[in-house]
Amino acid sequence: MARGLRPHRHDVYIAVGGLLGGLALLGIGLHTRARHAPASVLDQDWAVAVPLLVTAGCELLRRTRPGPALLVGTAAVVADLPTRGSLATVVMFTDLVYAAVLYGPPAFARRLPWITGLFTVIGTVVPLVVWRTPQAFLLGVGVALVSLVPAATGWVVRNHRDTAVAERLRAEQTALLADMDRAQAVVAERARVARELHDMIANHMSAIAIHSTAALSLDDPETSRQALTVIRENSVEGLAEMRRLIGILRDSGDERAPAAAPTLDGLEALAETARGNGLEVMLDARHGEVPTPVELAAYRIVQESLTNALKHAAPGRVTVALARRDGALEVAVTSPYGHRGGPRAPGSGAGLVGMRERAALLGGAFAAGPEGAVWTVRATLPLGDGEGDPA
Template sequence: MAVRLPRPHRFDVGAALAGLLGGLLLWGVGLGTRPADDPIVLLDGRWPVLLPLAVTAGCEALRRVRPRTALLVGVGALALDTVTRGNLVTVVMFTDLVYAAVVYGPPATARRIPWITGLLTVAATVVPVAVRRVPEALLAGVVTGLVALMPAATGWIVRNHRETAEAARLRAEQTALLAEMDRAQAVTAERARMARELHDMVANHLSAIAIHSTAALSLDDPETSRQALGVIRENSVDGLAEMRRLIGILRNSTGGDPEPAPAPTLDGLGALVAGARANGLDVTLDAPAMRVPAPVGLAAYRIVQESLTNALKHAAPGPVAVALAQRDGVLDVRVTSSYGRRDDDPRAPGSGTGLVGMRERAALLGGSFAAGPDGARWTVRAAFPLTEGDLA
């Protein structure tokens, strides 16, 4: 299977062609980096200069796709150029190969090249001075620094800046992603809260309306129909008031002017039980006066409200007991009703989300919730931990 070589970058191909043409121009006019009588020139004549020039230009085209290979081959081409009359463009292209190997090469290569070129620069400075003992020997170190160390150092700086910028971009993307996730979770939580509030506020009144309207339609008794219509009207008015309260909360949360009505508390349990009695339930309330945190009071009120609604729709005729007690830093809420009905169908349809909403309310406040049959009774129990510092 043939190995497909990577395609050179368009800019690198253009740079290679420009370098080759520039080198040919200098070669054509006879400009070299060393005179013909220089002792280091082993390959005299004009033609040997072209081979390292062509090889370096080819390496320049691979500076991004094969930076290490291009640098290694470029080192050999530069060594060959050193023993000829030389071409300035070959040296310039080699410095770019050093730079590209640091910028585009693997991380290990990018770390090693500055150290290697630094050591070569020190050696090119110290050794000639120690051997020749003349100031002109320092020029070898200067040339090595310009050709090798400076491009490597520049490439290291550029690479660090690029990696820093890339890391900052990734952090920004991660921050935006986390912010979007937090926003989506906040929207989901708010929708769930609104769904619980809407269900708990309206279900009780609509259930009573459905039950009494069914009774009014099924019984041919003017007095019974009149009483049923009275209950229907009362629950309609109360349900409308609760809906207005919810709308007021929503408007206030979006910057509206209307002031929402206060959320219900345990002080409103008496009126809640009175409304349940008007709807036909035999309810007893055992709830001594107590001080609890506002969120706990609202959750306990909603659980009692939903439990009475379920008793109205599903429970068999019989007493319903509501009891609240505060002991050992815990508010205990218990609602019991008769278990089972004489027929299989509830007197009003249910959404199936009542128990889910009550369990969510308890969990949000770190409490517990349980509902189920207990002998001949259906028991709903919730327990909320209380904090003295949060008592209202």
Template sequence: MVPWTPRPHRDDVRIAVGGLLGGVLLWVLGAHPRGSAESLVLWRASWVALVPLAVTAACALLRRTSPRAGLLIGTAALALDTVTVGSIVTVVLYTDLVYAAVLYGSPATARRMPWVTGMLTVLGGVVPAAVGRDPRWLLVGVAVGVVAFAPAATGWVVRNHRDAAEAARLRAGQTALLAEVDRTQAVTAERARMARELHDLVANHLSAIAIHSTAALSLDDPKTSKEALAVIRENSVEGLAEMRRLIGVLRAGSADREPAAIPTLEGLAALVEGARANGMDVRLDAGHGTVPAPVGLAAYRIVQESLTNALKHAAEGAVEVRLRRRDGRLDVRVDSPYRPGDTPRAPGSGAGLTGMRERAALLGGEFEAGPEGARWTVRTVLPLTEGDSA
């Protein structure tokens, strides 16, 4: 079975055909580098010079696909050319084979060729001239340098530039890929942040609206219905205000709108008062002092979501909110009455627990939520450092 050989490049075909036709034309015109009277010419028949010409032209077809094989065969053809009347095109094609062997060959070949051809140049010219004290040998060294060392050195320089350009292109591609990954991660993180903010801002008010509207529809008591409608209206207005504040955050860069204020732990008292207005028995025990803004925002949102969950799911009884600062951490704990099997007073999606866990994780904190006897406990520990806060 004949092994598969890659097709030669179209430029290599042009070089081979052009070199062969040019060499034949010079042969027809009788332009031979060496005359038949020279003693070194063994084959005086001029047509013999066409053999190394044809072989070297054929080797040009291998300059990209098999540069090493092309160089070895071309070297044999050049040796044959030296004992004929010769063809200048054969020499030119051979210099191209040396150049191609360095440019397209293996890295090992590319490294060795300039050294080998340089040594041949010295051994072929300088050493004989020094030993035989005949300066004419220097011309032999110059000829070897022109035919072998010069194209090898040129190929080495071009290859280095090509490799450097390819490495730069790969680095640019990797940089663009990393930038795209960073952009995607940033967009994903921003979408998650917006989802948490939207849930925390609106869920509390909508839950209160759902619970009190259910009470107004199920109880045939004008006074109770009026009180429920008042709570519904209050939560609707506050929910609308929260939505406007969220839009202000999203449009903080606009010239016609100032950024909305970020909630802090100083607003917990107002948050608890709002929960009490919704009918909850909430007790606040806050001893936190001054905390970094990211920690304060996360703690505020966690308490807010915990109160919302208590409004929807907690049994009858008091809800306790406690904040303590100890050992460089802020401990946030919300306890509410818990009775397994109770039906929620308002539907939920479970996104609240996910959002609280994400907020704690972004600050390198800890989050736990689950039943402890007859109480449902939400506990979060947040480090009081702004190092990697997002």
């Protein structure tokens, strides 16, 4: 709603057009009422021109000051009644009523149609009661055409305009929410890929780093040969894991594309690989059937825990235990904690972050840290109904 003092360009056109039209009607002697008998000063052209001029001036304010413009315009129409009258004055007054509803404050716009309706009823009933002639009904019709009809029209147009504005804002909000959802989906997907890449490749890279360091540090052909064998095995397995991850990311639509979907049935193979890398692993898996998201999260947590044990654990036994308890799958991995004499691979801490994220996405709990002489990783993964994707 415009609130400046400068009239809108279209309002100037309306005011000028109404004034010129009224002056033209006045010039050809076309009026809405006959002369008084006997002749009166109100029959003069200037008496008709003054309300016309005032109403035209009010049209300049129809958009910027609709309330005051309607008030002054009403006074001008009342002043026009004793004169011979001008059709242009009445037409411009109806436009002032319409503009007051369309551009006025909401409360004023809601009340004005009721006020004009009340005046229409009064203008119909009172003449019928006083004059007791059917022609008196025409006065009510005239009041309705001048006040109620433009007010009702303005209310309908305003409702359509407000509805269009609300729909446009709703569409903009929907588009903004869609953009936010897309951005969050991209971030979540990047985090998922980062976790998968770390969990799938870090174990093999750590084994390669440790055994290559041993091969370079020890001047023993047999030890170097064993280390190179382990390095080759982990290189081949890491390459296969990478190919499976690329198969997930490639949107080829090929049903033969490889997919990485490890299950808890593969824990024994995972433990065997860790044993081949030099760890002493004891596996105790009593989990039964669990939802797929929980299964994947548990597998990745065990995999990362074994990787960390390979990089940081002191010599000794590493235990892996999985058990269902109180509607959740509990995962516990312990490894000797203390000084490690052999070569070790550097760690970035991303593994602990990834394990914590996987547990949090399922609404579970995660903790990792030293407990006496052992390093313990514990995760509680609610079984629920299997909803959510920890990957």
